[in-house]
Structures are given as C-alpha cells and as structure tokens.
Amino acid sequence: MNEIFVEINDKNEINKNDIDTDIDNNKIDDITKIEVSPNGKYIVTYSKKNRSIVGWNVNDIDEGQLEPEINHRHIVHNYYNVNIHISVSNDKKIAYIYDDILKIIDMNNNQEIKLNFTQLCKNYHYCTFNLKDEFILCGDVIIAAGGDFSRQKIIWIYSTQTKNNKWECKKIYKLPKNFELISISKYDHLYLFSNNYIYLWNIFTEKNMRIFINEKMNMAEIKKYIGISSSEKFMCLRIRDKIIIYSIELEIPIVSLNDGIQLYNFINNDDNTYLYLLLFPLLSSEIWNLTMKYCWKEYSSHLQNNELLQSENQYKNIPIPPFLFDINCAFGTLNGCVWKFKLEETILKMNLPLSESNNEILEGLDSTKYDDVKKINKETYEHLNIHLFDSYMGSIHEFFKEIISEYDQRNVVKGKKEIIKGSIKWEIENPTGELKLQVFNNINANDEWNLVCTRTDKSISLYGKKLLSTNYILLLTEIGISIYHFNGSNISLAYFYYMNLSNLYINKNKEYDVNDKDDKHKLVKKLQYYYKKVFSKSTLPLPNYNSFKLTLSDDWVSYIKSNKSSLLKYGTELLSFAVKEHNLELIDDIYNKCMIYFEEENNKMPLSIITSTIPLFNEYYPEYISKYSLETIMIIDSTSYSKDYQNKNSHLCSFQCLQIFNITRSILWTKYNVLMDNYNIIITWILIAIQPLMILLTLPIAPIVFVTFYIFLRYHIINDFFFYNGGLFTSFYFFYIFYEIPKYISTPTTPTITFMIPYIKFVNYPQDYNWLWEFIKPQSSPFVKTISRDIYKTWNGEALINFKWNTYGKYYYVIIWILFMVLLGCFTSAATIPQQYISDNTQKQLLIASIILGFIHLSFEVRQIIYNPIKWIRDLWNIFDIIAYLFSIYTSIYWLQTNERNAWLLSFSCLFLDLKFLLFFRVFESFGVYFAIIISVGKQIISFLVVLLIIVISFAHAFFILLSPEPDFSFEKHTNSNDPNNPWNLSPTYSKVLDDGTTDSNPYIIQQPDENTNMFIDYKTALFAMYLFLTGDSSALSNWSYLKNPPLTILVFLFSLLIVVYLMNLFIGLLNNAIEKDNNRVSYLIQKAEVLAEIELFYLLPHQRRWEAWFPEVMYYYANVDKTREEVKRLIKDGQWDTNKFSEMKKDLFNKLNIKNNPADEIDMRVLLEKIENIEKKL
Incomplete structure (x- = not known):
C-alpha cells in the first residue's frame, strides 16, 4: 500500500x-x-x-x-x-x-x-x-x-x-x-537529495538516476518546495512552481512546464493521457480549482447517467481535497463522503478542444499570457511521443490477438477504410504498390471534413489497422508494423519494426495477396511467432537492422536523427546500422549530435549510443574509438568539476556516484547481536565477567581475528551497527576495529578532482538471458567484445580497469590461483616425492585430486573454446593452459591405470604446470609488461619467423640431398664403402703407431656410428642440425672436409652469411623495435582487460554479471590534481588535447587546476606564427 x-x-x-x-x-x-x-x-x-x-x-x-x-x-x-x-x-x-x-x-x-x-x-x-x-x-x-x-x-x-x-x-x-531521503515509491524507487542533485535509486535493479536542480535546500525546504509523482517509466518532479517530466528509462527530462498555461495545455493534449495521473498530485491549487470548476459539470453528468449521484446537492457541489491519485482512478471527498472517480475512462478520455470553457480557464490562469496559447506549436511536445508508445502496448496486444484469431475469416484489407474519433478522421487506402494515409478534421459537428494532410509510402499489402489514439494509428503490412503520428499539420512515421510476413514480396519484389487458405495459415503462424517472441512484452521492441534498411519511408531515419528522444531511444540501433552499411555521413551526424547533446545538457546518456557501438567501430572504423577516447578525456557530467581531498593512494580510483550498500548478508550477524543485546541483566554481567578470559584466550590469534573481522565487514557478512552488549569477545574486537584503532591511524590526503569515465553502459550485459545457455555460450558486453589500445591509452581506460579489478577481479583471480596451486601441489607431490617418503594410498589420493582439479580447470577452457574457438586459438597462453591440464590429467590416469611411473610424461606435465604457474604473474604490472611484450612481439615477427623457417627448411633440404649416405649401410655391421657420407667412414677411427713412428693405414679401432654421426641420414634430424647451426653449433658438419667438398663449403658459406649473419641480426633489430613499441602500460592494461573479460564470462554466474554494483552504467574516478596538471600539459604537447570539444568544461578544468594561461592557445599561436613566417619567406 x-x-x-x-x-x-x-x-x-x-x-x-x-x-x-x-x-x-x-x-x-x-x-x-x-x-x-x-x-x-x-x-x-x-x-x-x-x-x-x-x-x-x-x-x-x-x-x-x-x-x-x-x-x-x-x-x-x-x-x-x-x-x-x-x-x-x-x-x-x-x-x-x-x-x-x-x-x-x-x-x-x-x-x-x-x-x-x-x-x-x-x-x-x-x-x-x-x-x-x-x-x-x-x-x-x-x-x-x-x-x-x-x-x-x-x-x-x-x-x-x-x-x-x-x-x-x-x-x-x-x-x-549526507543524503536526505525524500520519499519511497511503491515501484521500489528511492528518492534522495544531496548537493543540488535529486537521485532516483531502484532497490530491485540497484540502478540510479541523477537530476540536477541547481538549488541548495535543507530538509524543511525539500519537503516544502519539492514534490515527486512517479510510475515505473516516468517521474514528475515539481520544484517550486516548475514541473519537469523525466524519462526513467532514458534518464532525461522530456518536457518542462514553467507556468500554468503550459501545464494546462499539456494536460489538455489527448496524446498525453498516460501522464495525467502523475501530474494531478503536483498541480497548484489555482490550476486544480479552475480545472475542476469547468470539468466537474461534464463528469457529474457521467455520474448521473450511471445513477451514482443521488441528489441535486451532490450535483452542484465540487469534490474537495484531500485527493489521492492511483493508477487509473482518483479518491476524494464529496459531501463528507469518500468517493472513487474513474478518471481514465472519463476525464482522461474527454476530447477538450480549445472551446470557450477552456479559454475561460486560460484567462483565469494568466490573462497576460492568454494570447500565447494560440501561438503554441504542437510540435513542442512531439519529442514526448516516443516515450508514450509503451502505454499503448495493451491495445497492441489486443490487435495481434484479433489479427491471429480472425484472419481465417477475412482477406487483405483493400479499398478505402475510414476511422473517426472526435474531430479527426483517418482514411487509409492500399492501391497497388503503395500505402496512402489521409487525415481530415472538422471544427463543428455539422461541418464537412477538411483534408489536412496526405502521406504515401511503399507497401504491397495491408493486413490490419488500429487507432491507438486520436493522433496515433497502427498499421500492419507485409514488411512489418508501423505507427504513424499526426501532429496537427502532417503525418510522420514514428515507429517501424520489420517483420518478414511475405517471403514472396521480399524475394521476388512483386505483388502478393494473402487470400488463399495456405497463405493465410502461413501468415497466422508468422504473426504468432512475432507476437510470442517480440511483441508480448510490456514495451515495444527496438528496431532491428532491417527496420532501417527496408523501411516503408526514407524519412524515418531523418526523423530519429533529428528528434532527441527518438535518437536516445533508437540511436544505438541506428548507429549500428550506419556502421554496417558504411554510411559515414550518417555516422558523423549521429556522433556529432550525441556530443552536442552531452555538452548542452551534461547528460551522459547520449554518450551511451557511441559506447554501445564501440565493438562495431573496432571492427569497421577504429579511428572513431581513438577520436572518442581523446575528445572525452577528463570530462564530467555536471556543470562544474568537484575538487576534494582524498587518500593519497586514490589516484585513478574508481567509484559510483551513489553508493548504496547491500548489507543483507549481515542479517544473521545482526540477529546474533540483537539476541545478545536482549539478555537480562544477570546474564549480561556473567558475560562481562568472562569476557576478559575470552579475550586472553584469543590474543594469540588476535591478528587472524582482526583480519577476519575486516574481511567479513568488507563483504558485509557483518556490519558496523553499534550494540551495547554485542556478545562475548566480539564486542571487544568490534570496539577496537571500528572505534579505537581508527583514532590513531592518520591517513594522509591530497587534493583530487573527480572525472567521469565516458564509457556509458560499456560494461553492461543484456538483461534478458537464459541460465542454461549462459553457461554454454554467454552473452557479451561491449567491454568483452572490444580490446582496443585506444581505450586504454588514456586515464579513462585505466580507471575502468581499476574499478573492475578492485570490485571483483582480484578476488576471483586469487581464488582461481589458489585452486591451481592446489592442483600443482597435488600433482608435483605425487610426481616428485620419493617412494620411500610417500605411501601408495597417499599417492593415489593425490593423483585422484589432480584429476578432479584438472577437469575443473579444463572445463573452463572448454567453455572458452565453445564461446569463440578462433579467439581462443589466437591467444598463446590458452595453448599453455590446455596442455598443462591435459598432460596432468592424462599422466595421472595413466599412472593409476598401469601403476607405471612414466618419467617423460611426468617431466613434461610438471614443466607445463610450472609455466602455467608463472603465467599468473601477468596481472601484476612489473611482470605483466614482459608477458605483454612476449605475446605482442611474437605476433609482430611471426611473418618474419615464417620466412626464416622456410629458408632453414630449404637449406636443410639441400644439405640432406648433399650429405645423405647411400641406403645400403648398417649401424651394426661394418661395411667397406667409398661413400664419403657413410656413417662408418665418418665415425672416429684409432690407428696403431708402428715402431718407426708411423701409423698403420688400417684402423686399429673404429667407433661404432649412431644416428648423430651423420645427422643428414633423416630429413628430421637434418632440420634439427640446421637449427643447431643457426644457434652457432656447427658440429653436425665437422665430420666432412671443407677442402675436399666444395659444394658443402659453398652451402655453409651461404647459410652462415644469409641466415646467421644477415637475417639473425635483422631479427634482433626487429625485436628491439617491437619491444620499444610495446614496452608500455597500455599493453599491460590490455592484457589485464583480457583477464577480466575471461573472469566475467566464465567464472561469474549469469546473475552476477547483471549486478549494478559490479557493472554500473556510469563510473567516476579521482585524479590527483598535480598529476592531472602534468597529464594535461603532456596531452597538449603531444597534440592530443582537443580545444574545440567541451570548451567551457575545459576552461573550468583549467581554473580548478590553476592553469592561468591556456597552453593549447599558446601552442596554436606558435603554430600560426610559424605558418606566417613561412609565408613571408616564400614571398
């Protein structure tokens, strides 16, 4: 209630x-x-x-x-x-x-x-x-x-x-x-006030919206001058005499009503019926009394017709306050009785043109402004239309049900159809190949219908129509559902969703009528599908790609682009369409409008259109990411920057603007302390008496207890509510942790300035998901899809990574690391500890544990392969991971099955597990830079390595042909052969020294040759010999005489000159250049972003990826003022500081940073002077 x-x-x-x-x-x-x-x-x-x-x-x-x-x-x-x-x-x-x-x-x-x-x-x-x-x-x-x-x-x-x-x-x-509570609505919306801002916070979704009101108020003034009336989608805010209607979905003001005439004309507009009940509680007594005076007569007639007024006295009296407005009715007092009034079906549906009664109301409001009402342009509120479509979803659902249930009895709508409501008449015709709409009006009931406007669109078949309100009509054609809006002078396409209801039309581009039985059945099936999958929800679906490509009218794109509310609603889909269609003009128009809207209103939501499309930009036009990243450096979504003192370690520390902590996990802790607090006096004194003993017993483990209490508080398992009798020794640690110890800890502070991370909705995941499918192939966020250097080369990207890492990343990473350490410890212990120091049973248990843990880790790798096989293969570290897990699992199973200790399997398994352990250090900056260099440099020189490999293979082939022996030789039996490549002829020989000092020509001892005597017997060993030669080991060629074998000498010379001398030195130079290019923090941050993306997709549960506290739409960060000043000067020096974008905002930043002269202006002046000097020299 x-x-x-x-x-x-x-x-x-x-x-x-x-x-x-x-x-x-x-x-x-x-x-x-x-x-x-x-x-x-x-x-x-x-x-x-x-x-x-x-x-x-x-x-x-x-x-x-x-x-x-x-x-x-x-x-x-x-x-x-x-x-x-x-x-x-x-x-x-x-x-x-x-x-x-x-x-x-x-x-x-x-x-x-x-x-x-x-x-x-x-x-x-x-x-x-x-x-x-x-x-x-x-x-x-x-x-x-x-x-x-x-x-x-x-x-x-x-x-x-x-x-x-x-x-x-x-x-x-x-x-x-420092937040004052204004109210709480039945829709779980909390309304708070702090520092000139009103905040809306949704308890269920934990999302928030901030509204700047530019007034400092205390609590008494808030209650007096601020009024709020809201629904699930809209909030009406009254600030003194001004009423502003906000869209909760788009987080923007959609209309502002500054005086009584504007307010009355707004509620007098038939299109705004949905918002009447929100506005009525906020009306001033003047407007309310004047409205009731002239509307009660008509409403009382309605009550009399329904026999709800019993006397003439009731007819004459007007309901008096208090009033209360609910979803579709109002409650008030009439003649001392409580009444229920059905506003939605009576007052809200009354069509009240500007008649004499209305003129009297307007004159009563402000006679000096009466003439202004005639100048009101109905297009003033046209941008509100897009927000009201959802109020027609009930009618749209009924329309689909009627079409589906009745289409077997009727054919495609043909001929001229008329729909009349009040003083407006719609005529719809569907001649061959086009759809014709006309709107007529008449001022008086006896007048003839006057044509106001006509609109013609391309269409083959019209399947259905429904009038949603006087000025809105819904049409169903063979390519989708359309909503047209009449604004008093012309008809515009306000909404279109593409549906393929006629494959023949799409494929053959010819006329097609759905009049035979089979075609009707197919159409009904398609309508049922679209209704169930797309239109059965409480909101209209966002347009798809074909909604823009195959639209009924070409002006719909222009309508969306030029209408701010429509752009915010459908802008992401439109920009995605423009990128896919390579429409650079449309891309620039949308991009510039989003930046202008943000600069004009300090509203962050237009930026979300760009950031939500960043994955597509990364694929098609990466330059837009670089442009956006540089233009949005150090911006804020308020009228000025805030400067404050924070911890000296808070530089680039990210946070949410409104941080409401969910401490539900501490309910058990609270129950325990309440129970202890409720003990009677005798038990309390007993607890106090034994408490010193309990403290003495726990002193040896006091550091562990302190750390445990801190961790529990950090994750809200306990809370910091103060209890007088907290129970046993817990109150002691509670008192010292939260009260005494902080007194003696001084935290140095430094001036900081607050900036906004401009990547709005960049980390958010789709809210509609299937639990089972999320485990198989989870949906992605723009953050996961986009790994771009342009994002992480600025403070914005680094602050984004810091937020994710400090919020959940480091904790999950530690858990993953610990689980791997357990696997490493179990397998290494089983493989390394000598048999005399470990029992067979213990060894088997360690191997079984290794198998279980190995499969657990392997399951996450398998999920990554299913998610994106190509991306998984391209990441070299994934190869190390899966080899480490597979080797350890296979070796453990093999050992358990055969009871045989295979040394080479164990050695390789331990090798890859140890390397995997080393990879965990890549998230730390001092180590991560080198890991990033290894991967990045490897990717840059891979082509060179392929060239080098081909050359080595070519030389190995040449040496193999030149030095391979004849096939009739044996390592076991000596054979006399003249083949210089025979291993027996290359094997070392030992001759007998005769008495006269000469040696015997017949060898006394011949060393038996093996495969290494002539490595060119086999092509595989020939390749290995070339690799050894490449590293400087030429022993494989030392068995031949270079003087007696000129071809060998020539090949050795060419190989050493081309490969060892030239290409290897070139390779070293390329490595130096590549290392210099990637020896920076950007490569490390990209690597860290990849780790966070992996944690998000495969370690977090699906609902955790939707937590607003972990994945907020907007984030802010603190920046050290001195470091900010240095960074601004660096950006200006490097030509990365754009003075054209957000000029007023950047002037305020210079003032906050105490930069007297704009360095950018000085640089521009120097550049201009240099150009002038060059021109003078030419002259």
Missing part, C-alpha cells in the same frame, strides 16, 4: 462514540488525507478532528461512493503536535510514524505487529509498502566507524508474512552519508 502523511495539531481527547457515529453515516467530517494500497483495492483515511484511521473497501466498487469496512478503524493515542506518516498494505495492514515512534496495525483484528531489529533504530524517516507487498522502512542506526559514533540512514525491507505477530527483515541497505 501507499502511505499517508498527516499533520496533527489537535490535542483534545477523542470521543469514540463520535467516530462510530461518523462511520455509521459513511461520513468523516474532517478527512485530512487519503492513502491507497499498492494494488488500489483498499484505502484508509485519516481524520485530524477525531485522530482516527478508517479502512475502506475499494475492491468491489468500480466507481462511486465508498463504504467503510466494518471494525476497520484505529485511534492514534499518546502523540504530540507532530507530523504523522501513514502507509497501507494490500492485505489491510497500516503502518504509521509519529514522534519517532513506529506502529504497525493489522486492521482486520486491530492487533499490533512487531518488527525485529526495531531496537536498533533511533528515529524513523519513512515507511511504505511496495507492489510485492513488502514493507520498506527507513530509519537511523548508530554506527561505529572512523573512530567515532554517528547516525546512518538504513533501509529495512520486511516480509509481511506475519508469524507470532512479527515481521522478519529480509533485506538491509545502507544509505550514504
């Missing part, structure tokens, strides 16, 4: 009989306010006069006077002259806050309901019930942090399942300091 806020000034005692009498008469004389449940089927009223809360049943009453529920009344006792805040649930329970006291009453039995953890709250700010009938409460809790105690606002979410008259807390959120 929603809440009731009532001010109470009356302290007089209440006569219960008076209340009963009033209720029996169905009247409450002084109803202060009305509140309705979230589902709109139960309301409560509060009477200031008798201080009673009365329940009214709405469920069975469609419209008219309500009757109170029997015995559904509650009296507020023991209160003072304070405000009271009330909310009501769907199951008829009320909650109200007054004088820092919270009461929850079940109106069915008038019993009070208790909450757990209420003793923690020192005062309450707000309470409400959401659509899921959960109770949301905001209150202050004392926390201990930073060496002091302070109050912190906490959001408690309770289940309303009553057990022993008690509700259990299911979620806890901690609001940041």
Whole structure:
C-alpha cells in the first residue's frame, strides 16, 4: 500500500462514540488525507478532528461512493503536535510514524505487529509498502566507524508474512552519508537529495538516476518546495512552481512546464493521457480549482447517467481535497463522503478542444499570457511521443490477438477504410504498390471534413489497422508494423519494426495477396511467432537492422536523427546500422549530435549510443574509438568539476556516484547481536565477567581475528551497527576495529578532482538471458567484445580497469590461483616425492585430486573454446593452459591405470604446470609488461619467423640431398664403402703407431656410428642440425672436409652469411623495435582487460554479471590534481588535447587546476606564427 502523511495539531481527547457515529453515516467530517494500497483495492483515511484511521473497501466498487469496512478503524493515542506518516498494505495492514515512534496495525483484528531489529533504530524517516507487498522502512542506526559514533540512514525491507505477530527483515541497505531521503515509491524507487542533485535509486535493479536542480535546500525546504509523482517509466518532479517530466528509462527530462498555461495545455493534449495521473498530485491549487470548476459539470453528468449521484446537492457541489491519485482512478471527498472517480475512462478520455470553457480557464490562469496559447506549436511536445508508445502496448496486444484469431475469416484489407474519433478522421487506402494515409478534421459537428494532410509510402499489402489514439494509428503490412503520428499539420512515421510476413514480396519484389487458405495459415503462424517472441512484452521492441534498411519511408531515419528522444531511444540501433552499411555521413551526424547533446545538457546518456557501438567501430572504423577516447578525456557530467581531498593512494580510483550498500548478508550477524543485546541483566554481567578470559584466550590469534573481522565487514557478512552488549569477545574486537584503532591511524590526503569515465553502459550485459545457455555460450558486453589500445591509452581506460579489478577481479583471480596451486601441489607431490617418503594410498589420493582439479580447470577452457574457438586459438597462453591440464590429467590416469611411473610424461606435465604457474604473474604490472611484450612481439615477427623457417627448411633440404649416405649401410655391421657420407667412414677411427713412428693405414679401432654421426641420414634430424647451426653449433658438419667438398663449403658459406649473419641480426633489430613499441602500460592494461573479460564470462554466474554494483552504467574516478596538471600539459604537447570539444568544461578544468594561461592557445599561436613566417619567406 501507499502511505499517508498527516499533520496533527489537535490535542483534545477523542470521543469514540463520535467516530462510530461518523462511520455509521459513511461520513468523516474532517478527512485530512487519503492513502491507497499498492494494488488500489483498499484505502484508509485519516481524520485530524477525531485522530482516527478508517479502512475502506475499494475492491468491489468500480466507481462511486465508498463504504467503510466494518471494525476497520484505529485511534492514534499518546502523540504530540507532530507530523504523522501513514502507509497501507494490500492485505489491510497500516503502518504509521509519529514522534519517532513506529506502529504497525493489522486492521482486520486491530492487533499490533512487531518488527525485529526495531531496537536498533533511533528515529524513523519513512515507511511504505511496495507492489510485492513488502514493507520498506527507513530509519537511523548508530554506527561505529572512523573512530567515532554517528547516525546512518538504513533501509529495512520486511516480509509481511506475519508469524507470532512479527515481521522478519529480509533485506538491509545502507544509505550514504549526507543524503536526505525524500520519499519511497511503491515501484521500489528511492528518492534522495544531496548537493543540488535529486537521485532516483531502484532497490530491485540497484540502478540510479541523477537530476540536477541547481538549488541548495535543507530538509524543511525539500519537503516544502519539492514534490515527486512517479510510475515505473516516468517521474514528475515539481520544484517550486516548475514541473519537469523525466524519462526513467532514458534518464532525461522530456518536457518542462514553467507556468500554468503550459501545464494546462499539456494536460489538455489527448496524446498525453498516460501522464495525467502523475501530474494531478503536483498541480497548484489555482490550476486544480479552475480545472475542476469547468470539468466537474461534464463528469457529474457521467455520474448521473450511471445513477451514482443521488441528489441535486451532490450535483452542484465540487469534490474537495484531500485527493489521492492511483493508477487509473482518483479518491476524494464529496459531501463528507469518500468517493472513487474513474478518471481514465472519463476525464482522461474527454476530447477538450480549445472551446470557450477552456479559454475561460486560460484567462483565469494568466490573462497576460492568454494570447500565447494560440501561438503554441504542437510540435513542442512531439519529442514526448516516443516515450508514450509503451502505454499503448495493451491495445497492441489486443490487435495481434484479433489479427491471429480472425484472419481465417477475412482477406487483405483493400479499398478505402475510414476511422473517426472526435474531430479527426483517418482514411487509409492500399492501391497497388503503395500505402496512402489521409487525415481530415472538422471544427463543428455539422461541418464537412477538411483534408489536412496526405502521406504515401511503399507497401504491397495491408493486413490490419488500429487507432491507438486520436493522433496515433497502427498499421500492419507485409514488411512489418508501423505507427504513424499526426501532429496537427502532417503525418510522420514514428515507429517501424520489420517483420518478414511475405517471403514472396521480399524475394521476388512483386505483388502478393494473402487470400488463399495456405497463405493465410502461413501468415497466422508468422504473426504468432512475432507476437510470442517480440511483441508480448510490456514495451515495444527496438528496431532491428532491417527496420532501417527496408523501411516503408526514407524519412524515418531523418526523423530519429533529428528528434532527441527518438535518437536516445533508437540511436544505438541506428548507429549500428550506419556502421554496417558504411554510411559515414550518417555516422558523423549521429556522433556529432550525441556530443552536442552531452555538452548542452551534461547528460551522459547520449554518450551511451557511441559506447554501445564501440565493438562495431573496432571492427569497421577504429579511428572513431581513438577520436572518442581523446575528445572525452577528463570530462564530467555536471556543470562544474568537484575538487576534494582524498587518500593519497586514490589516484585513478574508481567509484559510483551513489553508493548504496547491500548489507543483507549481515542479517544473521545482526540477529546474533540483537539476541545478545536482549539478555537480562544477570546474564549480561556473567558475560562481562568472562569476557576478559575470552579475550586472553584469543590474543594469540588476535591478528587472524582482526583480519577476519575486516574481511567479513568488507563483504558485509557483518556490519558496523553499534550494540551495547554485542556478545562475548566480539564486542571487544568490534570496539577496537571500528572505534579505537581508527583514532590513531592518520591517513594522509591530497587534493583530487573527480572525472567521469565516458564509457556509458560499456560494461553492461543484456538483461534478458537464459541460465542454461549462459553457461554454454554467454552473452557479451561491449567491454568483452572490444580490446582496443585506444581505450586504454588514456586515464579513462585505466580507471575502468581499476574499478573492475578492485570490485571483483582480484578476488576471483586469487581464488582461481589458489585452486591451481592446489592442483600443482597435488600433482608435483605425487610426481616428485620419493617412494620411500610417500605411501601408495597417499599417492593415489593425490593423483585422484589432480584429476578432479584438472577437469575443473579444463572445463573452463572448454567453455572458452565453445564461446569463440578462433579467439581462443589466437591467444598463446590458452595453448599453455590446455596442455598443462591435459598432460596432468592424462599422466595421472595413466599412472593409476598401469601403476607405471612414466618419467617423460611426468617431466613434461610438471614443466607445463610450472609455466602455467608463472603465467599468473601477468596481472601484476612489473611482470605483466614482459608477458605483454612476449605475446605482442611474437605476433609482430611471426611473418618474419615464417620466412626464416622456410629458408632453414630449404637449406636443410639441400644439405640432406648433399650429405645423405647411400641406403645400403648398417649401424651394426661394418661395411667397406667409398661413400664419403657413410656413417662408418665418418665415425672416429684409432690407428696403431708402428715402431718407426708411423701409423698403420688400417684402423686399429673404429667407433661404432649412431644416428648423430651423420645427422643428414633423416630429413628430421637434418632440420634439427640446421637449427643447431643457426644457434652457432656447427658440429653436425665437422665430420666432412671443407677442402675436399666444395659444394658443402659453398652451402655453409651461404647459410652462415644469409641466415646467421644477415637475417639473425635483422631479427634482433626487429625485436628491439617491437619491444620499444610495446614496452608500455597500455599493453599491460590490455592484457589485464583480457583477464577480466575471461573472469566475467566464465567464472561469474549469469546473475552476477547483471549486478549494478559490479557493472554500473556510469563510473567516476579521482585524479590527483598535480598529476592531472602534468597529464594535461603532456596531452597538449603531444597534440592530443582537443580545444574545440567541451570548451567551457575545459576552461573550468583549467581554473580548478590553476592553469592561468591556456597552453593549447599558446601552442596554436606558435603554430600560426610559424605558418606566417613561412609565408613571408616564400614571398
């Protein structure tokens, strides 16, 4: 249910009989306010006069006077002259806050309901019930942090399942300091205020939106001057006398109403019906009274026709405040009774042209501005159209059902069709090859229809039509569904979604009618498919590629491009289409418009169109990534930069603007401390007495306890709520960790400036996903798809990596590393420890553990191969990974099966596991740079290595032919042969020395040759001999005489000159150049981004990849002021500082950095002077 806020000034005692009498008469004389449940089927009223809360049943009453529920009344006792805040649930329970006291009453039995953890709250700010009938409460809790105690606002979410008259807390959120709570809506939206900004935070999705209001207000002024009325998609914000309507989806203001005339004409527009109920609660009393004065007569006639007004007195009187507006109705008081008014079906559907009554209303608002109403251009609010399409989804669903169920009985729509609503008539014709639309109007009912405008589009077949409102018509043709909008003077295509409903039309480009039975059946099947897969949701689908390529009209692209709201809604799809179609003109137009919109309004959402398309830019036009990266260096989405003092290590430390912490995991910890806090005095003293003993017992492990407490707090397993009797020794460590120790720790600070990471929605994953399919082939984010040097060469990219690494990356990386260390330890122990020191049973257990852990690691590699085989093969480290896992698994299985210790398998397995262990160091900058060099340099010289390999193979072939022996030789039997290449002739011989000092010509001993005597016996060993020669080892050729073998000498000379001298020195030079190119932090950051992408896709669960806290749409980072000043000067010197983009923003940055003269201007002036000097020299 929603809440009731009532001010109470009356302290007089209440006569219960008076209340009963009033209720029996169905009247409450002084109803202060009305509140309705979230589902709109139960309301409560509060009477200031008798201080009673009365329940009214709405469920069975469609419209008219309500009757109170029997015995559904509650009296507020023991209160003072304070405000009271009330909310009501769907199951008829009320909650109200007054004088820092919270009461929850079940109106069915008038019993009070208790909450757990209420003793923690020192005062309450707000309470409400959401659509899921959960109770949301905001209150202050004392926390201990930073060496002091302070109050912190906490959001408690309770289940309303009553057990022993008690509700259990299911979620806890901690609001940041210096944020004031404005309200909480039934759609789980929190509205906060801080530093001239209003923040909307969705409890369920944890997404937030920031709105700049340019006014500093305290809490009293916020309550007085700010009003909020919202739905799931829109928020209406009243700031003093100004009303602004925001799109929650696009996070932009879509219309601003600055005076009564603008507001009245907005609600008088038939197209804006969907927003009426949001605006009514924010109307000023002047507009409300004037509107009610002239509209009540027509509405009362409606009530009389339905026999809902019983007397002439009721007809003459006008409903008086308080009013409450729900989804499609309003509640108010008429003649002392509570009434339900169906606004959606009556007032909201009334077509009120600017008649005499309306003129009187406008004159009553501001006679000096009356003439301005005639000058109002209806296109002023045309950009609002795109946001209202979703309100027609009910009609669109009905349209599809009608088409599917009735198409067997009818044919393609032919001839002229007319649709009339009010003073507007639509005519639709479908002659051969075209679709003709005409709009007529008439001022008076007796006048003839006057043609206003005509529009003709290409179309073969018209399958259906439906009028969504006076100015919107939906048409279904053979190539999709279209929505046309009439703005008073012309017809424009406002929406188109391509559907292939006629393959013959697409393939043969000729006329095609769906009139025979088989064709109708095929059409119905296709419509059923599109309805189920695309149009069954609550929002219209975004246009697909063919929606732009095969559109009915060529002006739709221009319409989207020129309309800001349409561009924000469909811009990503349109830009993707332009990139794929290589339409550079359209790409530049969209890119420039996005940058202009951001500069004009400091709204980050236009930038998301560019960043969401970065993967396509990376594939087709990488220069746009470089351009965007340089143009968005050091920008912010506010009117000025904020300068603050932060920890000296906070440089490039990223954060979210609104950080609301989900501390739900600490519920068990809170229950434990509440239990300890509730002990009676005797048990408390016993615990205090034994606490020193417990502290002494834990002192030896105090460092471990301190670290454990810190880790638990970091991950919100415990919280920093202060308890007076926290239980045993925990309160001791709690007190010292959060209160005493921080007093003596001084953290040096340094001035920092805040920047925005301009990669909006760059890290977000699609919200629609299938759990099973996500494990097989997960969906990607633009961050995962794009690994570009242009992104990570600036601070923006580095800050993005820092956010991901500090948020989840380093923790998952450590877990993965530990699991591998366990695998390495098990396998190495089994393979290395001598048999006498390890039992067979232990060895088998280590091998089994190695197999299990190896398969676990291997499963992640297999998932990477399935995800993208080509990308996996291109990454050299993946080859090391899979070889390490496969060798260890196979060796362990082989050993267990054969009970045989294979030394060569063990040696290679340990080798690759050790190398894999070394690869884990690549995420640390001091090591990662070298790993990046290894891979990057290898990729750059791979072509050279291929050339070198071919030359080596060629020489090996030549040497093999020249030095290979005749085939009739044997290593075991000596043969006399004249073949100089015979191994027996090359083998060392030992001769006998005769008495006269000469040697015997016949060898006395001949060493038996082997395969290495002549390595050119086999082509494989010939290749190896050439590799040894390449490294400087020429021993394979030393058995031949160079003087007696000139061809050998020539080949040796050519090889040594061409390969060893020339190509190897060239190779060394190429290595030096490649190393210089990649010896920088960019290569390391790219490598780290790849590691993070791997963790995201294959180690995080699908729902974790959708956590807003880990994958926010927008991020910010701190930058050290001194380092920022140096970086700006470096960028200017290198010509990377663009002075044309965001000039005003960069001037403010120079002021914050205390840069007196713009260095960019000085450089431009020097360049200009040099050009002038060159021209003078030529003259």
